[in-house]
Amino acid sequence: MRAKPVNILEGDTFVVSDRRGDIAISPEEAQGLFQGDTRFLSRWVLTVNGALPNPLSTDDVNYFSSQFFLVPGTGTVYVDSPMSIVRQRAVGGGFHEELKVTNHKPTPLDLDIRIEADADFADLFQVKDAELNRAGKFYKRIEGNRLVLGYQREKFVRETWVTSSAPAEIDESGFRFRVHLEPHGEWHTGLDVLAALDGTEAMKRKPKYKDVHDTPTPNVGMSLQSWMASAPQLHASWSDLEKIYERALIDLAALRFFSPYAPGEALPAAGLPWFMALFGRDSLITSFQVLPFVPELAAATIRVLAMRQGTRRDDFRDEEPGKILHESRMGEMTAFEERPHSPYFGTSDATPLFLVLMDEFERWSGRHELVTKFEAEARAALRWIDEFGDRDGDGFVEYERRNKKTGLENQCWKDSWDSILFSDGTLASYPIATCEIQGYVYDAKRRCARLAREFWGDSDLANRLEKEAAELKQKFNRDFWIPEKQFFALALDGQKRKVDSLTSNIGHLMWSGIVDEDKAEACANHLVGPHLFSGWGVRTMADNEGGYNPIGYHVGTVWPFDTSLVALGLRNYGFKKEAAKVALANLEAAKYFQYRLPEAFAGYGKDETDFPVEYPTACSPQAWSAGAPLLFLRTLLGLEPVGNRLMVDPAVPKRIEWIELLGIPGRWGRSDAFARGLFEI
Amino acid sequence: MPTAHEVFQIHQFQKYEPLLRGVTGTYLFEIEGVGYWFISVRDGAIALEEARHEADCTICCDEPDFIDIIEGRRSLITAAMQGRVTIHGDITLAQKFHGLVGAMIESKKQEAA
Numbered sequence: 001m002r003a004k005p006v007n008i009l010e011g012d013t014f015v016v017s018d019r020r021g022d023i024a025i026s027p028e029e030a031q032g033l034f035q036g037d038t039r040f041l042s043r044w045v046l047t048v049n050g051a052l053p054n055p056l057s058t059d060d061v062n063y064f065s066s067q068f069f070l071v072p073g074t075g076t077v078y079v080d081s082p083m084s085i086v087r088q089r090a091v092g093g094g095f096h097e098e099l100k101v102t103n104h105k106p107t108p109l110d111l112d113i114r115i116e117a118d119a120d121f122a123d124l125f126q127v128k129d130a131e132l133n134r135a136g137k138f139y140k141r142i143e144g145n146r147l148v149l150g151y152q153r154e155k156f157v158r159e160t161w162v163t164s165s166a167p168a169e170i171d172e173s174g175f176r177f178r179v180h181l182e183p184h185g186e187w188h189t190g191l192d193v194l195a196a197l198d199g200t201e202a203m204k205r206k207p208k209y210k211d212v213h214d215t216p217t218p219n220v221g222m223s224l225q226s227w228m229a230s231a232p233q234l235h236a237s238w239s240d241l242e243k244i245y246e247r248a249l250i251d252l253a254a255l256r257f258f259s260p261y262a263p264g265e266a267l268p269a270a271g272l273p274w275f276m277a278l279f280g281r282d283s284l285i286t287s288f289q290v291l292p293f294v295p296e297l298a299a300a301t302i303r304v305l306a307m308r309q310g311t312r313r314d315d316f317r318d319e320e321p322g323k324i325l326h327e328s329r330m331g332e333m334t335a336f337e338e339r340p341h342s343p344y345f346g347t348s349d350a351t352p353l354f355l356v357l358m359d360e361f362e363r364w365s366g367r368h369e370l371v372t373k374f375e376a377e378a379r380a381a382l383r384w385i386d387e388f389g390d391r392d393g394d395g396f397v398e399y400e401r402r403n404k405k406t407g408l409e410n411q412c413w414k415d416s417w418d419s420i421l422f423s424d425g426t427l428a429s430y431p432i433a434t435c436e437i438q439g440y441v442y443d444a445k446r447r448c449a450r451l452a453r454e455f456w457g458d459s460d461l462a463n464r465l466e467k468e469a470a471e472l473k474q475k476f477n478r479d480f481w482i483p484e485k486q487f488f489a490l491a492l493d494g495q496k497r498k499v500d501s502l503t504s505n506i507g508h509l510m511w512s513g514i515v516d517e518d519k520a521e522a523c524a525n526h527l528v529g530p531h532l533f534s535g536w537g538v539r540t541m542a543d544n545e546g547g548y549n550p551i552g553y554h555v556g557t558v559w560p561f562d563t564s565l566v567a568l569g570l571r572n573y574g575f576k577k578e579a580a581k582v583a584l585a586n587l588e589a590a591k592y593f594q595y596r597l598p599e600a601f602a603g604y605g606k607d608e609t610d611f612p613v614e615y616p617t618a619c620s621p622q623a624w625s626a627g628a629p630l631l632f633l634r635t636l637l638g639l640e641p642v643g644n645r646l647m648v649d650p651a652v653p654k655r656i657e658w659i660e661l662l663g664i665p666g667r668w669g670r671s672d673a674f675a676r677g678l679f680e681i
Numbered sequence: 682m683p684t685a686h687e688v689f690q691i692h693q694f695q696k697y698e699p700l701l702r703g704v705t706g707t708y709l710f711e712i713e714g715v716g717y718w719f720i721s722v723r724d725g726a727i728a729l730e731e732a733r734h735e736a737d738c739t740i741c742c743d744e745p746d747f748i749d750i751i752e753g754r755r756s757l758i759t760a761a762m763q764g765r766v767t768i769h770g771d772i773t774l775a776q777k778f779h780g781l782v783g784a785m786i787e788s789k790k791q792e793a794a
Contacts, residue, residue, distance in 0.1 A: 154765075155763055155764030155765055156762070156763045156764050157764060260772065261772065261776060262773065263773075307773060307776055308776060308780075309780075310783075311780040311781075311784045312784065312786055312787045313787060313790070314783075319783075321787060330762065334759070334762065335759055335762035335763045336759070336763065342756060342758045342759045342762065373703065376699075376702060
């Protein structure tokens with residue numbers, strides 16, 4: 001079994017290394033220094049006298065820093081090592097590494113210390129797909145005490161600049177230090193690795209941190225300490241809950257980065273390592289989850305996504321006027337249009353979710369200037385739903401990619417190619433109208449009716465939207481409901497057949513409010529029933545479906561963000577105990593992931609395993625997984641804005657004896673919530 | 682293929698552009714070896730001048746790339762990522778311009794249809 005890699009991050013810059021601190025790529029290991037979707041270091045290997053040292057201990061000092069304690073191999077456990085090696089690394093705009101070697105013997109030591117460095121400048125898409133054919137040319141040069149590793153394709157240039165504070169012999173493959181250590185002596189050097197985006201002086205940056213113990217200053221306009229202090233303070237009888245909460249807030253700060261498209265607006269990257277980029281859906285849902293805790297995230301999300309709203313029909317990017325983007329990337333393949341992510345618009349849910357968030361932000365914050373400022377963008381999004389989202393005029397939003405080569409087949413949150421399956425395991429045909437998107441559209445239209453009436457001065461639009469929402473709800477409950485199974489179809493496929501698998505999507509429907517009251521209890525029973533509920537959370541697909549796979553990305557795993565929306569949906573329909581049950585299950589699972597919920601974990605039941613089983617390539621941290629515990633808290637405490645006041649209506653299980661959440665921000669200023677655990681689950 | 686002079690003359694970037702409602706700022710287009718065009722936007726109202734002034738956002742490229750961008754054959758965003766176009770100053774304004782070009786192309790498509 002491979003040792004887990006060490007990940008440290010700062011915004012969209014991150015380092016993945018082994019337990020020694022080395023970076024050495026292989027088909028199995030996607031290691032490196034990454035920034036802007038490009039790998040700026042693919043080799044960074046320390047040797048002492050020609051041998052790799054052995055790791056004693058590795059310590060994550062902070063989200064952006066780690067230290068590695070190493071000793072040279074002695075060939076036997078019976079001989080103590082004569083020296084120790086400490087590497088301390090802090091990432092941000094590249095990284096800074098302090099390398100220290102200590103002689104523990106009363107005799108001198110002469111050492112040949114070498115750092116090998118190389119960069120393949122691979123696009124993250126190439127790293128992910130292990131396809132490293134390159135169209136440009138590599139070069140290396142030595143400029144004084146600096147090693148420059150470079151890559152050029154036409155005018156596209158990426159360079160890595162490496163310098164050492166201690167004198168070194170520099171060649172094109174790295175640095176050599178010939179070190180003489182006196183008895184009990186010490187030697188050290190500081191190594192700066194800079195990611196120079198276009199290879200020019202103007203773009204050169206210093207590493208953000210010079211010391212692993214520097215005060216963290218995430219991209220949130222304040223220190224980490226201030227960020228934590230500005231969020232509501234949580235106290236609970238269950239100390240694990242406090243740890244999960246603290247971890248989530250730190251991860252949300254660490255993941256924030258400044259997109260080149262929107263300097264000055266820090267948004268969360270979706271997840272480490274594959275999704276360290278701007279994603280429309282992820283940003284919108286994360287912002288929704290954390291609104292009662294970190295409201296400014298929603299404001300930034302609305303501004304950035306409004307700014308990059310689609311304006312044209314572009315088949316390559318699946319762009320249409322009024323559509324909200326899916327994903328934005330900066331690597332070589334995107335630059336040369338071998339991938340459509342500049343940005344890519346292949347999502348049908350981000351547009352209604354944008355409208356949902358806009359309304360939710362005003363409801364919580366009372367700040368209506370955004371709703372007013374982006375009225376035109378909101379109207380364009382509403383037009384997109386009717387004119388482009390509903391492709392065939394049947395009243396439902398459906399999708400089918402126009403970019404057949406590199407576009408996404410499924411343009412809903414379950415966006416892997418094999419996620420939309422009938423109960424017998426067969427694939428649905430396109431165009432596909434997934435159920436939850438109809439729920440989001442229903443919710444968006446209802447919410448925009450309020451905005452139109454209260455802020456846009458357009459009661460005609462408000463009346464029309466309310467009428468359309470009511471019609472959609474009626475039609476949806478008729479066309480998606482499967483009476484013999486007592487749940488809603490996952491989707492309607494290209495032939496308007498009901499895709500009849502039982503999935504977690506029915507929880508999103510409850511969140512949206514589109515479910516008729518007389519169908520809600522059946523849905524709730526499914527969500528906490530033995531086939532969808534694993535004991536650790538809600539499976540994406542029920543375990544008795546033909547397509548179920550406990551380690552299938554969207555067909556059986558448990559996604560914490562998904563479970564968090566399910567919990568709120570249950571709560572919205574009055575199923576308080578059921579909501580608490582799924583929330584508590586996920587929070588219990590977090591303990592097994594060092595209090596950090598990953599992107600997803602396996603769907604094995606709690607009756608099969610005493611701990612939640614990891615999903616092999618899950619991102620962690622992941623923004624909307626970090627947001628999940630916050631939404632669980634909102635759900636458990638029953639937090640809801642009512643006019644200018646915060647309503648608190650707790651429904652907390654006895655497992656958590658008491659919770660207090662102090663200083664919840666909103667249109668009321670700051671308010672507190674207290675709860676006692678009252679019922680068994 | 683038109684020249685940069687013709688493009689600025691043809692489009693004149695209308696006197697009022699709804700897509701730029703709420704946008705205020707200045708652009709300088711530096712077309713290498715051809716000339717400079719200064720555009721001022723005030724809440725959607727546009728004024729164009731063939732002159733070189735300090736601007737909030739400077740977009741610099743060669744003439745063929747500029748024509749390709751204006752006519753929708755090349756994206757301003759990927760051209761900047763490739764290093765074919767350099768953008769200095771307010772990137773938000775550059776993106777608004779990208780959106781405006783998209784809307785102009787879309788409107789032409791609709792007229793043609």
